[in-house]
Amino acid sequence: xxxxxxxxxxxxxxxxxxxxxxxxxxxxxxxxxxxxxxxxxxxxxxxxxxxxxxxxxxxxxxxxxxxxxxxxxxxxxxxxxxxxxxxxxxxxxxxxxxxxxxxxxxxxxxxxxxxxxxxxxxxxxxxxxxxxxxxxxxxxxxxxxxxxxxxxxxxxxxxxxxxxxxxxxxxxxxxxxxxxxxxxxxxxxxxxxxxxxxxxxxxxxxxxxxxxxxxxxxxxxxxxxxxxxxxxxxxxxxxxxxxxxxxxxxxxxxxxxxxxxxxxxxxxxx
Amino acid sequence: xxxxxxxxxxxxxxxxxxxxxxxxxxxxxxxxxxxxxxxxxxxxxxxxxxxxxxxxxxxxxxxxxxxxxxxxxxxxxxxxxxxxxxxxxxxxxxxxxxxxxxxxxxxxxxxxxxxxxxxxxxxxxxxxxxxxxxxxxxxxxxxxxxxxxxxxxxxxxxxxxxxxxxxxxxxxxxxxxxxxxxxxxxxxxxxxxxxxxxxxxxxxxxxxxxxxxxxxxxxxxxxxxxxxxxxxxxxxxxxxxxxxxxxxxxxxxxxxxxxxxxx
Numbered sequence: 001x002x003x004x005x006x007x008x009x010x011x012x013x014x015x016x017x018x019x020x021x022x023x024x025x026x027x028x029x030x031x032x033x034x035x036x037x038x039x040x041x042x043x044x045x046x047x048x049x050x051x052x053x054x055x056x057x058x059x060x061x062x063x064x065x066x067x068x069x070x071x072x073x074x075x076x077x078x079x080x081x082x083x084x085x086x087x088x089x090x091x092x093x094x095x096x097x098x099x100x101x102x103x104x105x106x107x108x109x110x111x112x113x114x115x116x117x118x119x120x121x122x123x124x125x126x127x128x129x130x131x132x133x134x135x136x137x138x139x140x141x142x143x144x145x146x147x148x149x150x151x152x153x154x155x156x157x158x159x160x161x162x163x164x165x166x167x168x169x170x171x172x173x174x175x176x177x178x179x180x181x182x183x184x185x186x187x188x189x190x191x192x193x194x195x196x197x198x199x200x201x202x203x204x205x206x207x208x209x210x211x212x213x214x215x216x217x218x219x220x221x222x223x224x225x226x227x228x229x230x231x232x233x234x235x236x237x238x239x240x241x242x243x244x245x246x247x248x249x250x251x252x253x254x255x256x257x258x259x260x261x262x263x264x265x266x267x268x269x270x
Numbered sequence: 271x272x273x274x275x276x277x278x279x280x281x282x283x284x285x286x287x288x289x290x291x292x293x294x295x296x297x298x299x300x301x302x303x304x305x306x307x308x309x310x311x312x313x314x315x316x317x318x319x320x321x322x323x324x325x326x327x328x329x330x331x332x333x334x335x336x337x338x339x340x341x342x343x344x345x346x347x348x349x350x351x352x353x354x355x356x357x358x359x360x361x362x363x364x365x366x367x368x369x370x371x372x373x374x375x376x377x378x379x380x381x382x383x384x385x386x387x388x389x390x391x392x393x394x395x396x397x398x399x400x401x402x403x404x405x406x407x408x409x410x411x412x413x414x415x416x417x418x419x420x421x422x423x424x425x426x427x428x429x430x431x432x433x434x435x436x437x438x439x440x441x442x443x444x445x446x447x448x449x450x451x452x453x454x455x456x457x458x459x460x461x462x463x464x465x466x467x468x469x470x471x472x473x474x475x476x477x478x479x480x481x482x483x484x485x486x487x488x489x490x491x492x493x494x495x496x497x498x499x500x501x502x503x504x505x506x507x508x509x510x511x512x513x514x515x516x517x518x519x520x521x522x523x524x525x526x527x528x529x530x531x532x533x
Contacts, residue, residue: 050490053482074489075498083490090487094505103501104491142505159491 002028002065002081002166002199004049009060011048017058018044020224026167029197033204033215033235037243041224042203043087046169050084051077064167079108081166085156085173087203092143097155098125100143101162108163128161131191133184149176157185161192167199174209186212207239220246227252286310287516292319292343301325303350308332310519315339315367323347325355327377334513335359336523342368342397351377351405358510360387360523362530363395372400375408375439384412387506389530390422390454398427403469406437415506416447416477417530418454425456430471431463440470447477448503503531 004026011019018041026032036042048055049062051074062069069077092100106115116124125139132154144152153173160168170189174182190213192198202213210232218234220227222243227250228234238246287310290297294317301307303326311333313321318341325331327350335357337343349355361369373382388395401410416424430441447456460473480502488498507527514520 052486073495074486075492075494078490078492086487086490090481090483092484092488092502092505094508095501096508099508100488100491100501103497104493107492107494107497163491 003063004082004167004199005061005063006045006049007061007063009045009048009062010058011044011055012058013044013055018055018224019048021060022221022224022226024201024219024226026199026201028166028199029193030217031193031200031202031213031215033202033210033218033232034221035204035218035235035238036221040221042221043171044224045221046084046171046201046203049077049169050074050082075107078104078163078165083160083163083165083168085153085160085168085170087171087175089144089152089156091145091147093145095143096140097143097158098122098139101125101159104159105162125162128158131161131188132158134158150178150181153177154181154185157188161188164192164196165198166196167201169201169203171203172205173202174204174206182209183212189213207235210235222247222250222252225250287519288312289522290314291316292321292339293317294319296320296322298322298324301329301331303327303329305329305331308334308515310334310514310516311336312519312523313337313339313343315341315343315363317341318343320344320346325349325353328352330354332356332513333358334510334519336362336510336526337369338362338526340365340367344369345371347371347373347382349373349375349377349380349382352379353377354381355383356513357382357384358513359385360507360510360527360530361395362389362526364391364393366394367396369395369397370400371398372402373410374402374404375410376404378405378407380405381409382411384410385415385509386413387415387417387510387527388424388426389417389506390419390424391530392420392422394423394425396425398429401428401430401441401443403430403432403436403439403441406435406439408436408439410441412443413509414443414445414458416445416456416458417450417503417506418447418456419450419532421451421453423455424458427459427461428473429461429463430473432466432469432471434465436466437468438470439466442471443473445473445475445477446506447475448506449477449479450503500531500533504533507531 006022006024009019009022034042057070064080102121134154153176215232219229228246289312291314315337316339414428418424428443430443432439443460445458445460447458449456456477458475460475462471462473464471484502485498
């Protein structure tokens with residue numbers, strides 16, 4: 001049974017504190033919608049969970065299946081069964097998707113298991129490509145090189161399908177996808193979730209994705225802190241009202257509001 | 271004294287493979303007109319030498335040229351009208367050498383695609399890659415990849431020259447350099463010499479250490495740091511390995527190329 005537990009997590013980048021005491025728990029089979037305005041720290045949280053070296057954990061802990069991840073390298077976390085589908089996947093010129101995924105799978109499979117044969121791997125890859133309605137040629141093209149925005153996002157899900165992680169973080173997987181592609185990608189995510197009882201943290205700005213991937217819990221992150229948690233009705237509320245009322249409810253005002261307030265006070269005093 | 275070995279390439283759709291031990295010699299390969307052929311050539315350069323390839327009109331040639339050894343060498347390739355060359359070349363030398371490759375586009379619609387890989391591990395590799403447009407409607411594309419490790423240095427000029435009356439000629443050069451150690455160095459100069467108004471020419475050069483984001487991306491899929499580093503370095507030789515269709519040739523050259531990335 002997989003479980004990701006984040007306790008009082010404080011993290012910084014280049015000396016600036018971005019995450020300020022995040023607490024979050026993800027169990028297998030659970031889908032958590034992580035929402036928040038731009039710059040609130042959603043992607044940072046995803047990167048910190050996956051051990052990006054640009055971010056420093058100042059306080060708190062991340063545990064996966066009872067094992068503390070704080071000191072583990074990114075690859076160790078991945079091999080334990082964590083996966084991050086990135087918002088802007090990087091291009092690796094000269095390395096084919098096929099070779100890259102096979103190597104990644106071999107690394108995973110060596111944990112006490114025997115390696116998957118190239119034949120079985122190819123069958124599995126072909127099937128996953130077909131499921132995602134991707135161009136067959138993408139398997140033998142260089143990783144993300146000259147891919148469209150949509151192809152890059154599908155390629156992230158292709159890797160997820162092949163690696164079969166226990167818990168996945170999907171960072172704006174719907175951006176750059178057309179209506180049909182959102183449906184196809186969502187179906188594939190749901191199928192893998194059902195098959196392996198995978199846990200998910202789904203980051204998106206758009207309600208539409210959550211119509212396909214139905215979250216059991218909605219979490220709102222603002223200014224590096226989780227300020228509200230609720231069920232799926234919270235999605236409708238945010239869709240209609242935005243984040244302003246949640247900010248007010250949490251006693252948070254953004255910088256513009258504060259500046260306006262100051263200006264108003266000055267004028268008033270005059 | 272200069273020895274000469276002339277080789278006539280005959281036939282259509284051939285795949286030919288050679289290993290040459292090169293010593294104080296001039297070698298020439300003459301490819302007849304109306305021929306499509308693929309040539310694998312492995313050079314062991316013992317002394318300064320020169321190879322000349324003459325590609326006659328209306329021929330399509332793919333040349334995979336892998337070299338190693340202990341001395342400098344030079345390649346000259348002449349391409350006549352309506353002929354094309356795909357050149358994949360890698361040079362693995364443990365001593366200081368100068369390697370110069372010159373391609374001459376000598377007729378209308380002559381074209382070349384060149385992919386070059388030069389690693390340096392504690393040695394100093396100098397020289398140039400020259401793309402010479404001598405005629406109108408000629409096309410050249412060069413992808414140049416350099417890797418420096420240990421105390422190695424790569425000092426290369428890539429020069430596209432477009433002579434007078436080369437109307438509608440098109441040339442592009444792209445250089446990528448990976449520096450793997452503090453003491454290593456890459457100096458690469460993309461140079462365009464344009465003597466005609468109506469041409470298209472471009473160049474790009476990116477030299478630096480390994481991109482940390484690429485490493486992170488690969489590690490986020492379970493590859494260790496060393497695996498990620500190797501896969502990025504290997505990305506420079508993969509385009510060459512993919513073109514090798516002769517198993518015997520592959521069994522000789524792959525270990526040489528793998529060694530350049532620490533495998």
